[in-house]
Amino acid sequence: MNKTEFLKTLEAGLAAASPEERVAALQYYGEYLDEAGPELEQEVLAQLGSPEKLAAEILAMSGTAPDTTAAAGAGAQTPPAATAGPEAPAQAPAPAAPAGHNFPPLPPLPALRNQVYPPPPGAGGPTYPPPPHGAGGPPPPGAGGQAAAPPVYDTQRNTAAKIVLIVLLVLLLSPIWGALLGVAVALLAVVIVLFLIPIIVAVALVAAGLVSAIAGIIVIPAATGAGLVGLGLGLLCVGLGLLCGWGGVLLLGRVLPGMVGGFFRGIGSLVRKIFK
Amino acid sequence: MTFTTGAALLEALVLSAVNHSDTYGYKITQDVRSVVDVSESTLYPVLRRLQKEGYLAAYDQEFAGRNRRYYTITLQGQEHLKLCREAWETYSSKIESLLLGGISDE
Incomplete structure (x- = not known):
């Protein structure tokens, strides 16, 4: 694509814009490419991206609601101004940033929701998960007797002994x-x-x-x-x-x-x- | 890493560039791009918006046998730029106090 082709495509994309808007944009970009000069022309054209997309941005900015054909041709309409709606067949994967600032493209809405409210990991609900046995808060020294649950007797007595030791240490050191x-x-x-x-x-x-x-x-x-x-x-x-x-x-x-x-x-x- | 530059900041930067001296689109783009990471196509909509809001005016001047559209700041634009600068002072000092110094607002 060269300068002339670029401007032609841009003009076609701006068909829905007011004549004033169209002329201003074409003049601006024609001049812009002249300033860059023939050596930099290809580089600048690459940087500017597709003229269809550019036209869509200008239309969105100028408040002219683009007709659906223009939007479909442009491939990427900004979400707020999207007359085409989410079911538009030509929706491009990477939407153009509105008004041209470089926010990273927003993830689709469901993904965003997932980010904001991640499902609680593991723990089913707001209730306390049952404490893994032995890891509960240290009971008072006398409560070592609670260790008498038969199936897990050894581990519980172990933890009870540990708790008593800790309490003793705390008492001695306090x-x-x-x-x-x-x-x-x-x-x-x-x-x-x-x-x-x-x-x-x-x-x-x-x-x-x-x-x-x-x-x-x-x-x-x-x-x-x-x-x-x-x-x-x-x-x-x-x-x-x-x-x-x-x-x-x-x-x-x-x-x-x-x-x-x-x-x-x-x-x-x-x-x-x-x-x- | 890069921080994103919002629309308001871009407008302020363009206004500031034009406030410095009357200048044209290509030059404005290069100036702004030397400071923040924006694409070549970002600034035309910004310039257009500033014109519509009456902060910038344009005039044509011949240069090297072709036309060049120059932008100049209006009185309204100067007032707006002043507001932008004040807002930036507040914003940046808040950011700096947290980002560079921790919360030291005793």
Whole structure:
């Protein structure tokens, strides 16, 4: 195809356009090819594509509804202006871009729909798919017993053990653990101090009683009455102190080991429960 | 990869090219094609539309023994180009803030 043939075909394709439109287009492309020069003519003609298609684009742009013969001849009508409709026999596979910008050709509508709403892969519906066994969320440590479903016993026990291990690790590594230990130790210290109080009191009483009694004995020659009272009170104090001390030691010896033991037993049983 | 150039941007580019100096179709096409990837046949409809909207006017001038149709920008076209440039500023800065800098609009 040369320049003359190109322009002739273009003119024929623009038969439906207004004379003004036709002349303008023919002048433009005639001039365009002149500017390119004879050396570039073939290259530019190749770039411009088919004159029928070009005519269709110009018609679409100028708002002139092309008659069906023109559309069929052009082979490619833009979808929005398509008077020919989707059932047009001559619909070309690659439609011309409307008004000539280079959007990639749109896929046919059903394909586009498929792209926008892909069918949900695998999962049938909006409901949760049943969790693959064992992969469910970690149950609380005590829930290891749910592993007792007979058919899949081994795998479930395996996963239960894994879950317990994870929970244990979390517990051991969690900062709350440290805080709890601190609180427990502090409580134990307070209890010990509380139980020490009777012993301290006892020691103080015995000491005061001894001082009072000795002072009474010393004072007896000078002031017999007061000395005797002092001696009596002192001995009383010593007695009370010894009693108090005995009670305290008894308390410390009997109750405290029980409490401390209970404390550790409690931890032990907790650990055993976790490991069970 | 290439980004597509929409009709509005093409119109703005053509207006800008003509605004620079009166010029003719072949030259406009080469200028625009040096910047964006459009086919040779893309720009005639654009030029035609701009003429119909009154943004461009055409006049003929002889060159080397033949006629050359020159396009010149109208007052209306200059106003429209101004709007186009403002719109482009907004558009491109938004694109750049996301594309080149992440969302840094604190």
